[in-house]
Amino acid sequence: MSTSDPSISRCRVLCFERDADPTGALIPLAVRMKLDLCSYKIGLDDWQTLSDVQKDTLQSLPAETPAQIAAFAQTLISVLEKTGANAPRPIASRKARQLEEWANVGPIPEAVSNEIDRCELTLDWQNLDRFSRYVFWHLARKADLEHLRQAFEELVA
Numbered sequence: 001m002s003t004s005d006p007s008i009s010r011c012r013v014l015c016f017e018r019d020a021d022p023t024g025a026l027i028p029l030a031v032r033m034k035l036d037l038c039s040y041k042i043g044l045d046d047w048q049t050l051s052d053v054q055k056d057t058l059q060s061l062p063a064e065t066p067a068q069i070a071a072f073a074q075t076l077i078s079v080l081e082k083t084g085a086n087a088p089r090p091i092a093s094r095k096a097r098q099l100e101e102w103a104n105v106g107p108i109p110e111a112v113s114n115e116i117d118r119c120e121l122t123l124d125w126q127n128l129d130r131f132s133r134y135v136f137w138h139l140a141r142k143a144d145l146e147h148l149r150q151a152f153e154e155l156v157a
Contacts, residue, residue: 013059014135016150024055031055033134034063036099038073040088042080049083064130102137103130115140121152132156 013028020026027035027047035041047055061075062068076088101109108116108125116123116136123136132155139148 014151014154016147016154024052028059029135029138030131031058032138033131034058034061034069034072035076035088036091036134037063037069037103038076039091040073040076041091042076042088043086046080046083046085049085050079051083054079054083102133105133109137109140112136112140115143115145115148116152119145119148119152121149123152123156128155 012030013024017026017028025044025048027042027044031047050058058072058076058079061072063072073088080087101111105126108123112123112125125133125136128136132151135151135155136148139151
């Protein structure tokens with residue numbers, strides 16, 4: 001399901017995520033990507049204090065422009081404050097530099113290329129939307145071949 005405009009991300013909870021976590025106890029990749037974009041991280045216990053409505057709100061907010069990313073960050077802070085959860089923590093500069101590996105349309109990162117090759121798949125990195133690049137980057141870093149295959153079927157095939 002590649003899009004003709006790679007700048008537009010189709011963020012959503014992926015089928016394999018929903019199958020593995022039907023109650024939404026884990027932070028979905030779409031929200032993880034938005035957290036990375038605004039340079040924040042939250043604990044799983046903090047995510048689990050949020051209501052389904054709050055989780056859905058964070059999931060559905062766009063994060064394509066700097067203004068949208070800032071709005072996501074403000075909403076995140078607000079919902080965490082309302083639940084009494086810990087405030088989001090800034091991510092380390094090393095992780096912020098990793099953003100460049102998946103956020104840019106340049107050459108496919110070596111780690112992604114290696115894992116995709118192990119799955120015997122072909123990936124057109126430059127034509128993927130940002131969310132798809134994030135998913136493949138994230139799963140490749142974990143060497144999660146089964147989920148890489150499932151993500152490929154859902155996002156590309």
